[in-house]
Amino acid sequence: MLYHSERLYNYYSAxxxxxxxxxxxxxxxxxxxxxxxxxxxxxxxxxKRAGRIHDPSGVSGTKCGELTVVCPAxxxxxVNLLRDWESAPSERCFLYTLFIxxxxxxxxxxxxxxSVEKDPSLGxxxxxxxxxxxxxxxxxxxxxxxxxxxxSSLAALDYANSKxxxxxxxxxxCLGVCARQEFIQPNSAANxxxxxxxxxxxxxxASLMRHHGRNLSVVVSYDIVCQWSKSLLQRxxxxxxxxxLDLVSTMVRFAVLKLHIHSHTKHFQHNYSLYYLPGVxxxxxxxxxxxxxxxxMGPGAxxxxxxxxxxxxxxxxxxxxGEPYASYETSA
Ligand SMILES: [Zn+2]
Ligand SMILES: [Zn+2]
Numbered sequence: 001m002l003y004h005s006e007r008l009y010n011y012y013s014a015x016x017x018x019x020x021x022x023x024x025x026x027x028x029x030x031x032x033x034x035x036x037x038x039x040x041x042x043x044x045x046x047x048k049r050a051g052r053i054h055d056p057s058g059v060s061g062t063k064c065g066e067l068t069v070v071c072p073a074x075x076x077x078x079v080n081l082l083r084d085w086e087s088a089p090s091e092r093c094f095l096y097t098l099f100i101x102x103x104x105x106x107x108x109x110x111x112x113x114x115s116v117e118k119d120p121s122l123g124x125x126x127x128x129x130x131x132x133x134x135x136x137x138x139x140x141x142x143x144x145x146x147x148x149x150x151x152s153s154l155a156a157l158d159y160a161n162s163k164x165x166x167x168x169x170x171x172x173x174c175l176g177v178c179a180r181q182e183f184i185q186p187n188s189a190a191n192x193x194x195x196x197x198x199x200x201x202x203x204x205x206a207s208l209m210r211h212h213g214r215n216l217s218v219v220v221s222y223d224i225v226c227q228w229s230k231s232l233l234q235r236x237x238x239x240x241x242x243x244x245l246d247l248v249s250t251m252v253r254f255a256v257l258k259l260h261i262h263s264h265t266k267h268f269q270h271n272y273s274l275y276y277l278p279g280v281x282x283x284x285x286x287x288x289x290x291x292x293x294x295x296x297m298g299p300g301a302x303x304x305x306x307x308x309x310x311x312x313x314x315x316x317x318x319x320x321x322g323e324p325y326a327s328y329e330t331s332a
Pocket of ligand 2: 151226227265
């Protein structure tokens with residue numbers, strides 16, 4: 001798996017050494033071409049895996065978020081639910097709950113190198129990232145959001161607000177995964193600018209919800225959910241129609257990941273604990289902490305590399321689902 005820029009460089013260096021291990025010959029550098037070739041290859045592979053060749057509209061007809069590996073276990077009325085699921089008695093409603101967990105990763109900075117013109121993405125919105133232009137326009141329309149925390153022992157926001165950002169085009173990435181199976185959600189990733197503004201996470205959350213059934217109830221976990229959820233309903237009204245529609249009609253409950261719950265005040269611990277929320281089972285929400293990867297590259301390569309990495313992550317999750325579910329079956 002050559003998703004990591006460092007591994008890509010090591011692989012290239014190994015090829016150079018195989019060509020001349022003495023270091024006495026001056027070999028022409030083909031590293032740029034090699035990186036471009038790798039990104040194109042990954043993109044073509046994802047088109048192939050999505051079966052675009054069998055669609056008469058071909059590559060140009062690929063829809064947003066279509067080049068992703070979707071979770072086969074999350075409730076989807078058109079795929080894996082009974083026809084009358086909406087009339088299920090309340091004690092069985094937990095079966096039709098979608099668990100989403102959100103987070104921002106500040107390690108995923110991208111240095112101010114290259115440009116979109118020099119290094120365009122091959123299909124940024126076809127995979128795990130949100131559509132660039134509507135997202136950019138939305139951020140321009142958002143005035144500074146007052147993010148004063150009322151949860152005294154919570155440092156995440158203040159830390160995020162004061163995060164060092166000089167020399168970086170992107171200061172991190174925010175992302176949504178399904179909390180039970182840990183699949184990266186289609187169109188659920190967005191590049192952060194300077195800090196973890198609510199606007200980024202509002203957009204990311206609404207964007208990923210487009211890909212889910214409208215009447216499902218949803219549990220959203222996020223480390224600063226006690227603050228983020230406070231005026232979320234007002235804020236989603238300002239989102240562009242592209243992502244706004246599905247969210248308003250959705251029934252949403254909020255929780256803090258178990259990993260982070262003790263950093264909140266007692267009041268918020270009681271109100272947002274996954275231990276106390278009915279119908280959540282043993283969900284911990286910590287799956288969002290795993291799928292991060294460190295990279296330093298141009299904007300197109302950054303997107304393509306993460307898309308490739310997350311596609312591989314979701315595929316590994318898909319092939320790994322069978323065994324634990326079989327063991328649940330036998331132990332039930
Ligand atoms: Zn899932
Ligand atoms: Zn809190």
